[in-house]
Amino acid sequence: MKLRNFLYLNTKIVEDYISAIDGYTYYEEAQAITNSSENTAKGSLGVKIVSREGSHSGKTSKEIKRSVKISDAAKFDKIYKYLQSESEDESLKYYEFLTEEIYEELDRDDFIEVLTTSRFSKTKELTDSVKKVADLAAVIQGITDQKILDEEATEAINGFSSLGKLSSKKEISCVFEFNDGKYPLIAYLDESYFRCEQDNFVGQAYVLCKILRKIPKGSSVKLDELFDDIKSMPLNRKQRRKMPKNMDNPDIMRDVIKGPAMVIIPIAVYQ
Helix, strand or coil, rough: CCCCCCCEEEHHHHHHHHHHHHHHCCCCCEEEEEEEHHHEEEEEEEEEEEEEEEEEEEEEEEEEEEECCCCCHHHHHHHHHHHCCCCCCCCCEEEECCCCCHHHHHHCEEEEEEEEEEECHHHHHHHHHHHHHHHHHHHHHHCCCCCCCCCCHHHHHHHHHHHHCCCCCCCCEEEEEEECCCCCCCEEHHHHHHHHCHHCCEEEEEEEEEEEEEECCEECCCCCCCCHHHHHHCHHHHHHHHHHCCCCCCCHHCCCCCCCCEEEEEEEECC
C-alpha cells in the first residue's frame, strides 16, 4: 500500500468513480470485533494428610459492533488499484518526462500518473505577492504606528488586487511542468479541494490525472486573460469598433503556454 500526503483531492470525482466501479456509493461500513478472555479458577482441596490443588479455565467472548467512515484516502486507493488492474494497453502509466512518441500515443480520457513541479498562473502569483506586501505593511504599521506605504503605493496595490478579481472563473489556473520543461500540463483547480495551504502546494509532487485535450504544436493557451469576459460579450459592430484593439494581459501578467501541451483534470496531487 502506498501512503500519500494529499495536497489536492477532487472528492467529487472520487465519489463518481467509486460509484461507477462498485455500482453504488457508501460512506460507512459495519465492523464486528470479537474480544476473547480466559478466566482461570484455582482451589485447594484437602482431606487430612492428602492435599490436592486443581484449576478450572473457561473462555468468554464478546462481540463489539461499530460503524466506521470510509476515508477519502481509502476510496482514492481503490480507484488507483482499479486503474492499475486494467489490461496492459489501458493500465495506468507513470511518467517523469514525456517524449514525442509517448505524447503522440496519449489520447483524450487516458489516465496518467506524473511527477512534476507545479506553479500557479502569473496573474495569481502577482496578485498573491501584492496581497502579502499589503498584509505585511499593515502588520508593521500596527506594531510601529508608522505608515509603510505611501498613497501612490497603496493605490497601485489596490489596483493589482482589483485585477485579480476581474475574472469570473472560480478555478485556479495551474501549470504542471516536467524537469525538462517540455509538454507542460495545464489544469484548472477547484479551490475547495485543496488539502493544504496554497503556498505549500507549489513544488514537486505526483499527479494522478485524466487527459482532457491535447494542445498541438503551433497552438497555445492563454492563462487568466483578464478581459476574456469582455471579449465574449455580445457587442454589435459599432460597439466593437470602440473597443481597444489589444485587450491582452499586460506583459507582466501575460502567461501563454505553447503546444505541444495537454489540458488535464487532476484527480489528486500528492507527495
